[in-house]
Amino acid sequence: MKALTSHLLRDHVLVGAVAAALLIPVFGGWGSLVFWLATILIDLDHYLNFVFRSGFKYFSLPLMFRFHHALFQRKDRSDYLDIEVFHTVEFFVLFAVLAFGFFPPLEPAFWGLAFHIAVDLVHLACHRILARRAHSFPEYFLRVKYMRSKGMDPEIVFLEALCEVPLRGKQA
Ligand SMILES: [Zn+2]
Numbered sequence: 001m002k003a004l005t006s007h008l009l010r011d012h013v014l015v016g017a018v019a020a021a022l023l024i025p026v027f028g029g030w031g032s033l034v035f036w037l038a039t040i041l042i043d044l045d046h047y048l049n050f051v052f053r054s055g056f057k058y059f060s061l062p063l064m065f066r067f068h069h070a071l072f073q074r075k076d077r078s079d080y081l082d083i084e085v086f087h088t089v090e091f092f093v094l095f096a097v098l099a100f101g102f103f104p105p106l107e108p109a110f111w112g113l114a115f116h117i118a119v120d121l122v123h124l125a126c127h128r129i130l131a132r133r134a135h136s137f138p139e140y141f142l143r144v145k146y147m148r149s150k151g152m153d154p155e156i157v158f159l160e161a162l163c164e165v166p167l168r169g170k171q172a
Contacts, residue, residue: 008123012039012116019115023108031108038112039119045086053158063165070161075129079152081143082133087117089136 016039020032027035050064058064074080085091095113099106124130134140147154 008120009040009043011123012043012119015119016040016112016115020112023111027108027111034105035108035112035115038109039116042086042113042116045084049082049084054162058162058165066165067161070164071157074157074161075127075132077157079147079154080132080157081140081147081154083137083140084133086113087120087133087135092117 016036019039020036023035024032046068047061047064050067051059053067058067071080071082092113095106095110099110121130124133134143144154
């Protein structure tokens with residue numbers, strides 16, 4: 001079975017390409033390309049998350065997909081809480097300030113970001129896992145604190161997922 005994140009990434013590539021094509025009259029050719037690239041590149045934080053959670057031991061893309069697939073299989077666990085840096089409200093606002101206040105060529109990238117997050121929210125809602133992802137840093141830290149006060153360890157899910165990914169492809 002293919003890793004869920006690779007399916008989702010494929011969906012982002014395809015849905016984003018259709019949206020970018022439809023937006024050519026608005027953004028122009030280059031602007032639409034920037035929009036499309038932004039809809040894909042925002043997911044780089046899944047990779048950064050994997051590298052971070054592995055303690056900077058693993059850098060392999062296939063392992064990253066397996067890791068996120070292992071996490072998805074734990075999606076109904078109440079001790080599972082994740083955060084993806086580029087998907088937070090704080091990053092979104094920072095990017096808006098940059099694009100609209102300082103560097104207008106980034107405006108299509110901002111809309112690409114917004115489009116991607118909308119697709120993600122639909123995906124999370126369809127799987128009833130909106131609550132598995134914290135959408136801002138204060139939310140994340142408050143929820144981690146609450147979980148710990150209830151005797152839950154939010155690291156366990158990630159350690160289990162790491163143990164599950166085969167070590168083949170490991171790059172130290
Ligand atoms: Zn995403």
